[in-house]
Amino acid sequence: MTEALDFAWHGSASFTVRLGDANFLVDPSFSRAEEYGDWYVPNRNAPSWEQFLSMFVPHYVLISHGHFDHFDLHTVRRLIQHTDAVFAGSLDVNQVLEREFGLPASRRVVLAPDRPLSVGPVTVRAHPGVHWLTGEEGRRAARKLAGRPDRYGVMPCGGPVYGFLWEAEELLVYATGDTRPEGVSRASPFVAVLNVAAAIPHPVTKKLQTPILTPEEAVQLLRERLDAQLVIPIHHDFASHWNPVDLGPLEKWADESGRRLLLPRPNVWYRLTKAQSRGDR
Numbered sequence: 001m002t003e004a005l006d007f008a009w010h011g012s013a014s015f016t017v018r019l020g021d022a023n024f025l026v027d028p029s030f031s032r033a034e035e036y037g038d039w040y041v042p043n044r045n046a047p048s049w050e051q052f053l054s055m056f057v058p059h060y061v062l063i064s065h066g067h068f069d070h071f072d073l074h075t076v077r078r079l080i081q082h083t084d085a086v087f088a089g090s091l092d093v094n095q096v097l098e099r100e101f102g103l104p105a106s107r108r109v110v111l112a113p114d115r116p117l118s119v120g121p122v123t124v125r126a127h128p129g130v131h132w133l134t135g136e137e138g139r140r141a142a143r144k145l146a147g148r149p150d151r152y153g154v155m156p157c158g159g160p161v162y163g164f165l166w167e168a169e170e171l172l173v174y175a176t177g178d179t180r181p182e183g184v185s186r187a188s189p190f191v192a193v194l195n196v197a198a199a200i201p202h203p204v205t206k207k208l209q210t211p212i213l214t215p216e217e218a219v220q221l222l223r224e225r226l227d228a229q230l231v232i233p234i235h236h237d238f239a240s241h242w243n244p245v246d247l248g249p250l251e252k253w254a255d256e257s258g259r260r261l262l263l264p265r266p267n268v269w270y271r272l273t274k275a276q277s278r279g280d281r
Contacts, residue, residue, distance in 0.1 A: 003275075009266055010043070010266060012069055022119050024062060026164065026175060027070040028058075030046040030072065039154060045267070052267075064162045066157035071089075071093065086107050087103065093156075112126055126163075130179050131179055131212065163179060172187065172190055176193070196247075197212045218231075228259065230261075232264060233263070
């Protein structure tokens with residue numbers, strides 16, 4: 001029976017979950033500032049390639065949606081070249097992988113709510129979220145940017161935004177991905193990986209908005225519909241946040257609820273078991 005998992009955060013929305021014998025890398029974004037144009041916001045906690053390939057080689061790469069900080073084309077190219085990983089994401093993501101890199105069907109999986117991925121005893125399910133510039137709106141934006149070399153990589157594709165649920169016998173791990181509260185699934189996972197943020201300028205209107213969960217919204221969801229035993233907030237270090245993300249509400253929730261909160265250091269493996277005591281902060 002699967003009773004433990006390993007977790008590593010790679011900065012921003014990137015992380016690896018090891019369940020059973022497989023490493024699942026989510027939303028890799030490891031490129032450097034000089035690899036794109038002036039628009040690019042690098043992941044300041046990304047691992048070096050030497051560190052990543054020595055410690056975290058993925059068997060599967062899951063792409064939640066087609067924004068640059070989740071679907072980093074230069075990072076994907078290196079992963080294709082230096083690993084044997086299979087890539088999984090929406091049909092839109094798969095079309096980019098085939099068109100941009102010639103990735104064969106043997107290394108691509110189309111994920112959808114009714115099309116899970118099975119890897120030995122582990123099943124990965126996609127859960128649709130709610131986020132700006134996704135869906136058909138995202139497809140239109142991606143088509144406009146496709147003809148602009150100066151915006152290469154800003155939005156590789158539109159289409160749905162997904163969260164992910166790993167089911168490994170009785171061990172459930174849920175990751176929200178980039179979503180507003182209405183896109184968070186009702187679940188009782190052992191681990192919940194929550195993308196949280198502060199206000200960010202909208203890429204079109206430039207008005208400040210919070211396109212994914214605030215820590216306060218995350219706490220409300222944990223009280224009302226997401227009964228997690230251990231919570232890991234990520235994405236709070238994204239450099240475009242107008243103000244630093246205050247994780248205090250989540251720390252207070254952990255103290256009051258008796259649940260566990262892990263604030264991981266980047267690029268460090270953590271062994272997570274149900275038998276662990278509190279005190280992970």
